[in-house]
Amino acid sequence: MEYCFSANVSLAEQSAFRTTDLYVICTSYFPTTCNGNDTLNWTTESQLILNTTAVDTAEWSVLSGSFIATGGEEYITIGDFNGPASADTIYVGPSSFPSQQATYYVDKLELRTCESAVGEYSAGALEVAYDARAGLLAITTPSKEQLENIALVDMAGRAVVSMSNSSSPTQLNVAALPRGVYVVRAEASGTRLSRRVVLY
Numbered sequence: 001m002e003y004c005f006s007a008n009v010s011l012a013e014q015s016a017f018r019t020t021d022l023y024v025i026c027t028s029y030f031p032t033t034c035n036g037n038d039t040l041n042w043t044t045e046s047q048l049i050l051n052t053t054a055v056d057t058a059e060w061s062v063l064s065g066s067f068i069a070t071g072g073e074e075y076i077t078i079g080d081f082n083g084p085a086s087a088d089t090i091y092v093g094p095s096s097f098p099s100q101q102a103t104y105y106v107d108k109l110e111l112r113t114c115e116s117a118v119g120e121y122s123a124g125a126l127e128v129a130y131d132a133r134a135g136l137l138a139i140t141t142p143s144k145e146q147l148e149n150i151a152l153v154d155m156a157g158r159a160v161v162s163m164s165n166s167s168s169p170t171q172l173n174v175a176a177l178p179r180g181v182y183v184v185r186a187e188a189s190g191t192r193l194s195r196r197v198v199l200y
Helices: 034-045 114-124
Strands: 004-010 017-019 019-026 047-049 060-069 075-077 087-091 104-113 127-131 135-141 147-156 159-166 170-173 182-187 192-200
Touching: 019 034, 019 060, 019 135, 034 087, 047 060, 047 159, 060 147, 060 182, 060 192, 075 104, 114 170, 127 192, 147 170, 159 170
Parallel strands: none
Antiparallel strands: 004 060, 004 104, 017 087, 019 047, 019 075, 127 135, 135 170, 147 159, 147 182, 182 192
């Protein structure tokens, strides 16, 4: 079964670094780090890789994606998993912490079957028009509500294009993106909306 995951992520003000990715791993067992030894395979076993290069301290970023569950998953663990020596990080400034590290706030974490998400949101579904020649996605709602936290997410869970808010309709430039299946995610009047789109 396919599951849709989303979370609001913000970089902590006191964070000295920002990672380029956060990994999401869903397991049937309670995870243990065992001094970091168990996390060595988590980067390849993770169901989702969330791109955090655009996450900052100014506002929440919606990171999301979908994956096929194998069955029996009970726990969700989010982190870098690479360890301090091999993590891909970006220096953003001095830290007030004793050790310099990347620290994130995570809020509004949601995991549900994609089928139930589509059913729940069908009455207020996003309307997406793709202009392949211009490389633009026009996004709106039937009632032309203002959209917030708009993101185009690839199947690896990376937000490849995003913006905080926009008047209706919203236009995203997707000309530079590779062909494939993506998910448009946005919020309107506190309701989370999503729709798949194929770029060709």
